[in-house]
Every structure is written in C-alpha cells, then in structure tokens.
Amino acid sequence: MTELHVGILGCGPIAQFAHFESCVKARNARLHAICDAAPDLLERMRATYQPGHAFADYDEMLADPALDAVIIATSDAFHVPAALRALEAGKHVLCEKPIGVTVEEGEALAAAVRASGRILQVGHMKRFDPALEAARDFVRDEMGQIIALKAWYCDSTHRYTNTDAVQPKPILSAQARRPAGDPKADKRQYYMLAHGSHLVDTARFMCGEIIAVTARLLERAGMWCWFVETEFANGALGHLDLTVAVRMDWHEGFQMYGEHGSILAKTFNPWYFRSSEVQIFHEKDATTRMPLAADGHFFRRQLEGFADTILQGAPMRGAGVEDGIASIRAMVAIASSVRQGGARVALADVTGAV
Numbered sequence: 001m002t003e004l005h006v007g008i009l010g011c012g013p014i015a016q017f018a019h020f021e022s023c024v025k026a027r028n029a030r031l032h033a034i035c036d037a038a039p040d041l042l043e044r045m046r047a048t049y050q051p052g053h054a055f056a057d058y059d060e061m062l063a064d065p066a067l068d069a070v071i072i073a074t075s076d077a078f079h080v081p082a083a084l085r086a087l088e089a090g091k092h093v094l095c096e097k098p099i100g101v102t103v104e105e106g107e108a109l110a111a112a113v114r115a116s117g118r119i120l121q122v123g124h125m126k127r128f129d130p131a132l133e134a135a136r137d138f139v140r141d142e143m144g145q146i147i148a149l150k151a152w153y154c155d156s157t158h159r160y161t162n163t164d165a166v167q168p169k170p171i172l173s174a175q176a177r178r179p180a181g182d183p184k185a186d187k188r189q190y191y192m193l194a195h196g197s198h199l200v201d202t203a204r205f206m207c208g209e210i211i212a213v214t215a216r217l218l219e220r221a222g223m224w225c226w227f228v229e230t231e232f233a234n235g236a237l238g239h240l241d242l243t244v245a246v247r248m249d250w251h252e253g254f255q256m257y258g259e260h261g262s263i264l265a266k267t268f269n270p271w272y273f274r275s276s277e278v279q280i281f282h283e284k285d286a287t288t289r290m291p292l293a294a295d296g297h298f299f300r301r302q303l304e305g306f307a308d309t310i311l312q313g314a315p316m317r318g319a320g321v322e323d324g325i326a327s328i329r330a331m332v333a334i335a336s337s338v339r340q341g342g343a344r345v346a347l348a349d350v351t352g353a354v
Contacts, residue, residue, distance in 0.1 A: 001068075004307040007033035007053075007061050007091075009082055010073035011045040013170040014096060017271065018125075018299040019071050020049045025300050028307040032068075035061045038173035045171070058082065062089035069119075069310065071303075072096055076193055077179035080105045087116040094306050096123040098197040099324030101189075102353040103332055106325040113321045121306045122319040122327075124201040126267070128301035131276040131293035135256075135263050136206055138280050144259030146234055149207040151254035152241035153199040155191075156269075159250060163271045188217070189354055191224055191244045192331050199242050200330045201319060206256060206263075209233040210330050212346045215337035228334055260284065273297050328354065 006029050008019050015034075023031035033053040036042040046054040055061040062070070062085060069092035072082045080100045083093045099122045100106045113120045126132060139146065156162075184190045204210060212231040217224065223243065230238030252267040253276070261283045267276040275293035282289065295301065308314040319327075326347070331354045333345040 001311050002028065004029040004092075004310055005032035005066055005068045006030065006071060006094075006303070007035060007055075007064070007067050007069070008051075008071045008073055009035050009058060009061070011036040011038070011041045012073065012172070012176060015071075015073040016045070016170050017167060019073050019303075020045065022297070022300040022303045023071075024049060025297070026303045026307065028311060029303055032066065033061050033064060037177040038175035041171060041173035041176060058085065059089075062086060062091060067091060069094065069306070074177075075179045075183060076101055077183065078177075080109050083109055083120065084112055087112050087118055087120070090116070090118065092118045092306075092310050093120040094123060094303065095120065095324075097201070097319075097324070098122075098193050098327060098331070098354075099321065100328055101193065103325070103328055103351050106321075106328045110321045110325055119306070119310050119316070120321045121302075121309070121316065122321065122324040123302065124198070124205075124319040124323070124327075125270070125298040125302045126198060126202055127205055127318055128298045128305060129267070129276050129293070130295060130301070131278040131291050132202070132205070132265065132267075134291040134293065135265060135276075135278050135280060138261065138263065139206060139256065139258065142282070143256070143261055143263075146207060146232075146236040147257040147259070148237040148239075149203060149230075149232070149254060149256050150239045150241075151199060151203050151206075152243075152251060153195055153202075154241065154243040154246040154248075154251035155195055156250045157245045157247055159245070159269060162250070162269060167271055187224060187244075188335065191242070192226075192335065192354055195244060196226070196242050196331050196334070197327050199240055200327050201323065202254065203230065203238060203240060204323065204326060204330075205319075206254065207232050207234070207236055207238060209326070210238070210347060212344055213330065213333045213337055214342055214344045215334040216342050217338045226334060226338070228337075270298065 228240040275296040
C-alpha cells in the first residue's frame with residue numbers, strides 16, 4: 001500500500017477547516033469516504049471534496065472493506081464511542097483532541113487499542129509544527145539536563161476577527177447531530193478541554209511526563225485564568241498559564257532553560273497555518289538558531305505521519321492513546337487542585353471527569 005484510504009466522520013467546521021484539505025493534499029493518503037448524519041451537509045461536502053463514497057450511517061462506512069482508517073471530527077462527547085466502533089471494525093483511528101473527557105473512558109479506549117492491534121493517534125497537531133519539532137530535537141539531543149519550562153496558551157478576544165478574515169465561512173446544518181445539552185455551558189470544563197489540552201500536550205511533548213500539579217483559577221472580568229505549577233518526572237520546574245481570553249493578540253508559546261542552552265518559542269493562531277517562531281540558543285558557541293519551518297500545514301503533516309506509521313511501520317510521531325490519557329489526567333488534576341484551594345494533586349491518583 002502506498003496510500004491510506006481515509007474516511008472522515010463529521011462534516012462540520014473542524015473537518016472543513018482542517019481534515020478534508022489534509023486528505024486531499026497528503027502525499028500518502030486519500031479521501032476515500034465521508035460520513036455525516038445531516039444529509040444537506042453531507043451532499044455539500046461530497047460535491048466539494050469528491051470522496052469516493054458518502055455515508056449517512058457510520059456503521060455502513062466502517063463496513064467498507066476498502067476503508068483503512070477513520071478521522072473522528074465530531075464533538076468531544078462522541079470521540080470515545082466513535083473510536084471504539086472503528087477499532088471493533090478493524091480500522092485505524094486519528095481522533096480529534098481531547099481523546100475523551102474522563103479518565104475511565106480513556107483507559108477503556110486504551111485497552112481496546114491494545115486488543116485491536118490497530119493504531120490510534122490523538123489529534124494534537126502542534127506536535128507536527130516543524131519549528132516545535134526542531135525545538136524538541138534540541139531538547140532530546142543537545143540540551144542536557146532540563147531546568148525549567150514556562151508555557152502559556154492565551155486565547156484572544158480578537159481571535160474571530162482575525163480568523164474570519166482568513167478562513168472560509170463554515171457550512172452548517174440544522175440537522176447536524178449534537179451532544180445532549182450545551183457542551184460550552186460549563187466554561188471551566190469547556191476551556192480546559194478545548195485549550196488546556198493543547199497546553200498540557202505541548203508541555204509534555206517538550207518536557208516529558210507530568211506527575212503532579214498545583215493549580216489556581218481566577219474568574220474575573222469575563223476571563224478565566226489558570227496558573228499551574230507543574231512537577232515533571234525529570235525533576236524540572238514547570239509553570240503553565242491558560243487564560244481565556246486576554247485583551248490582546250493571541251499569545252502562545254514557551255521558554256525552556258537547560259544545561260547546554262535555552263529555547264524561546266512563539267506560536268501563532270493555528271488557523272494561520274504558520275509554524276512557530278523558535279529561537280534555539282546553543283551555549284557551546286553562543287549562537288542562536290531560528291528554523292524557518294516553512295511548511296506550516298500541521299493537520300496535513302499530522303495525517304502523513306499517521307499514514308507513515310500504518311503503511312511503513314514508522315515510529316509514531318504524534319500523540320498516542322497513552323498521551324491522550326495523560327492529558328485527561330493532567331486536566332482532571334488541575335480541576336481537582338482548583339477545587340481543593342490549590343492543593344498538590346498527583347496525576348496517578350485522579351479519577352473521573354475534567
């Protein structure tokens with residue numbers, strides 16, 4: 001096989017903004033099928049992207065023997081049930097983040113992945129930002145002992161003014177399937193799942209396993225601000241700042257200090273498809289390197305990495321199911337610490353939902 005035959009579950013905004021185009025542009029994948037419960041939306045996307053097949057029923061798509069893998073591009077509440085059905089049907093899975101909303105469902109999914117022998121990758125596409133990959137390589141190969149990481153993810157009140165100017169207008173449907181209730185009603189949970197999952201995964205990608213957190217949350221003036229002191233397994237100090245939404249431009253990035261150098265990274269709104277600006281300082285010759293990282297289509301690169309793992313047996317470059325569970329645990333621990341007035345919470349001890 002030279003191409004992975006991919007089906008996309010869900011034809012909503014995230015599929016329209018990221019996954020359809022990724023399948024069309026990928027060097028080693030093709031858009032084999034799409035699936036959505038809304039017939040009008042399904043037909044519009046079929047006419048636009050011309051997949052081989054279009055399904056209104058998910059199980060019918062999974063029954064297609066020519067289908068190799070599924071991209072799950074649905075609401076968070078549907079991620080785990082949809083992934084389990086795909087694994088049971090013998091399909092590989094690339095699932096949007098977060099992988100789930102509770103520790104228990106994440107662990108159940110991990111057990112299903114192990115039993116299936118299939119690949120499941122979580123859609124933490126920032127791992128495929130080539131500038132962040134260069135920074136991670138420096139940390140792994142040259143930095144030596146890590147002293148500290150400070151990372152921040154601050155959504156902006158002006159984000160939609162910015163993105164509406166560069167994104168196509170999403171096609172919506174009144175017949176789209178939605179989870180019960182309003183998943184955005186609980187702002188603490190929604191912002192943590194939508195934004196905190198990125199921050200936590202970037203911290204883990206750069207600095208390794210998080211073993212405990214101490215968190216504070218301030219809700220004031222229509223803003224939610226989490227400051228999280230983070231303990232890493234390698235002994236490094238960590239500080240995470242998740243704020244929604246700052247009265248300024250999008251503000252995301254990190255600083256790292258190590259034995260043989262340092263890193264300063266600025267990450268842009270992902271819908272600009274612009275790689276991070278990363279300064280890598282080498283203590284050995286007192287020079288700074290700034291990778292151009294011209295290819296900023298993180299979603300396409302994510303799909304290509306996923307396909308390489310399946311087709312060629314290449315090591316997984318993305319986040320696996322255990323990374324997804326670790327993110328859930330970190331987010332649950334942060335929420336638990338806040339409820340306990342800033343108590344230290346070990347990730348190994350947490351259960352339940354974010």
